[in-house]
Amino acid sequence: MRLDPRVSQAVIISALWALTGFTLLILIVIIVNISVEGLPRVSWTFLTQPPHDMGRSGGIFSTVVATAYITFLAIVVATPLGVGTAIYLTEYTRESWLTRIIRFGAECLAGVPSIILGLFGFVLFVLKLGFGWSVLSGGLTLAIMVLPIIIRTSEEAIKAVPEEYRVVCYSLGLSQWQTIAKIVLPSALPGITTGVMLSVGRSLGETAVLLFTAGAALRTPVSLFDSGRTMAVHFYILAREGISLPNAYATAAVLMFSILGINLAAYGLMQRLMRRFS
């Protein structure tokens, strides 16, 4: 007997909705659990006190500093490279074998797993260049990791700037570079900022890269050559070595809500940009 197509449709669509609900449920359970177990312990003192006794007590101050330091360095290095690449690809060339290679390189780089980047950063920055386990080695390796994100979002943002803007500038006698610097880049700024924010979010959550490039020292890093333990690495060590479950949860809460907040803000900014140009 053949089932009436309308009946089988109803069955299948309900099943698909159920699976979607299940996926959402996983997300909700994760976020609620981390909030309930972790947020009550998060306080101003938790954020501003250094960890004591390997993190069994005290706060996470040094890891916040290390995270900010390393992420800042990564962004400072990756942003000019990424935006420059995007300008070159969109404004200075037509599609050719060269642009294809550049795009392909960025795409492949985005697919390189973080453990491979960690190996690379370890051998080049930590050993060969002699930077040791340091903020510098960690930041440079992270810069390579986020470069594809910045390239992709900047390229989209620059492409979204209407062609008429450029035509008007040229007709007023501005040079190509003046047009880009004075008109195109400012118009694309929200989109570029989105890329930078997504990169910050990605850097905050990264562990495998930093374990082997920035090390895990609990002191607050001051110099670029100091080792620094980021929040994600600290959380990993707390959880894996069973040092302190409450502190692990609290660190996870800080980490997760910073990332989700940044990602949501980036998403909102992108939506606003899309609306403005469409």
Next chain:
Amino acid sequence: MTSKGIERLLLVLALSSVGSLALITFFIFWEGLPLILGTGPGDFLFSTHWAPTKGRFGIGAMIVSSVVVTLGALVLGVPLGLACAIVLAEFAPKRLKQVLKPTLELLAGIPSVVYGFLGVLWLVPLIREHLGGPGLSLLAAAVILGIMILPTIISISIDSLSAVPDLYRDGSLALGATRWQTVQRVVLPAARSGIITAIILGMGRAVGETMAVIMVAGNALKLPTSLLDPVRTLTSNIALELGYASGRHREALFATGVVLFVIIMILNLTAAAVTRRR
């Protein structure tokens, strides 16, 4: 600066991603290849005897573990991810889609260490009590990775489903097909290459993921004979031992990285080829 000068400068910036990729490839192979050639590729790839202190380096068991864990992740992640993508692209009302899509994309922002941590707290005891074995197992790793690859599969599949022109759907509906028949016989085949790309990139993520796998997989060096056996993947092998390895042992970890890198590049190239054929 002259216009020509600016263009040259931008080209240099644009070569940064390709340059990084080349450097990564060079250093991973430079450090790892001598050991593979020294041990003999056959012995290195197929022997399951890994005993760094005795100078035995065979990664056969880890290759098998990585492959099985990845396939397991796909068994869970592909149906779940596709169901979400189909619901969001085809059946959800527009307003709901606008809320659900970014919400599901938040899953991608949760750091892998958090997935690993919750895996240890919930999934591992669940497996130990209900299915037996140590709990830290191939199955646990596959389930966690299955969840972690969802954002990749969902967002790429949604994009490819949305790219199918509405004319196709209208034509099919006008011929009297139900909405599900339309999705099944017209939309899904039309979006096939995008969905295949999504699955391949999801595979790449699963193969390359490190921290979550270390935390839940148990890291035993044996060849797994059941889903409940603890396993060590290629990525976790590198991350577990890099901290203290030196000499030939360290070379062997880079050699593990070479194998991982080659697998990932093959997946990326396949994905790129599938996309281009469209």
